[in-house]
Amino acid sequence: SGQSRPMRILQFVQSAAAPGDANSAICAVDSYCANVEWAMNVGDKKGQILDAVVLAVRPRWVLELGTYCGYSTMRIARLLPPGARLVTLEMNQHYAQVAKQILGHAGLDTQVDLLVGASSALIPQLKKKFEMETFDLIFIDHWKASYLPDARLLEECGLLAPGTVLLADNVTCPGAPDYLQYVRNSPRYRSEYFPCQLEYLQVEDGMEKSVFLG
Ligand SMILES: Cc1ccc(Cc2cc(O)c(O)c(C(=O)NC/C=C/[C@H]3O[C@@H](n4cnc5c(N)ncnc54)[C@H](O)[C@@H]3O)c2)cc1
Numbered sequence: 573s574g575q576s577r578p579m580r581i582l583q584f585v586q587s588a589a590a591p592g593d594a595n596s597a598i599c600a601v602d603s604y605c606a607n608v609e610w611a612m613n614v615g616d617k618k619g620q621i622l623d624a625v626v627l628a629v630r631p632r633w634v635l636e637l638g639t640y641c642g643y644s645t646m647r648i649a650r651l652l653p654p655g656a657r658l659v660t661l662e663m664n665q666h667y668a669q670v671a672k673q674i675l676g677h678a679g680l681d682t683q684v685d686l687l688v689g690a691s692s693a694l695i696p697q698l699k700k701k702f703e704m705e706t707f708d709l710i711f712i713d714h715w716k717a718s719y720l721p722d723a724r725l726l727e728e729c730g731l732l733a734p735g736t737v738l739l740a741d742n743v744t745c746p747g748a749p750d751y752l753q754y755v756r757n758s759p760r761y762r763s764e765y766f767p768c769q770l771e772y773l774q775v776e777d778g779m780e781k782s783v784f785l786g
């Protein structure tokens with residue numbers, strides 16, 4: 573049933589998760605993807621690294637590149653301090669529609685602004701659209717070839733401040749070698765690798781946390 577994997581995930585969340593309960597929605601996605609069909613959510617193991625970074629940074633402004641079904645969007649939004657905002661960018665209209673409904677079911681749609689479009693087109697509009705200056709935390713989990721060009725674009729748009737944290741998923745699997753090489757060798761970043769397993773599988777992956785130095 574459900575003509576797409578995101579739609580099947582949404583239907584399971586709607587049937588299995590208590591409305592307004594973000595943790596039960598997160599658990600529902602994890603159990604569906606661990607037991608029924610794999611999906612490219614960050615998952616619970618890497619999700620706990622994401623949680624720890626969100627809690628450490630206590631961000632006022634968060635940007636996510638690649639919403640997909642909204643799994644990591646929920647993990648971040650549920651930990652934000654009051655008044656904080658999470659902007660998440662998703663180029664696929666169908667995925668964005670599913671994510672909106674999952675976020676609504678979890679009761680997290682008030683903290684989240686989900687924009688439909690390509691990051692390269694939306695990033696230059698963010699300052700003006702949200703009347704903000706810089707992001708405190710950026711979670712990068714979209715097409716791996718876009719990690720580096722989008723990090724460069726964020727720099728050029730003046731959306732990074734000294735101390736801004738960039739957290740990138742999948743730097744080992746599928747991998748983002750050009751992005752890794754850049755953040756690990758640029759004097760503008762202090763980078764740290766968190767080894768972890770790929771979501772729902774026994775495959776080596778890792779997340780890279782890079783602090784922008786200005
Ligand atoms: C070899 C191999 C294959 C797959 C895996 C498994 C694996 C594990 C993972 O955690 C992964 O994150 C991925 C992965 O490919 N993620 C890509 C995620 C894209 C989402 O982001 C959206 N999007 C893509 N580019 C943009 C863009 N510019 N602007 C706005 N949205 C964009 C898309 O519309 C999707 O919603 C894959 C592991 C190993």
Ligand SMILES: [Mg+2]
Nearest residue numbers: 614713741742
């Ligand atoms: Mg990922």
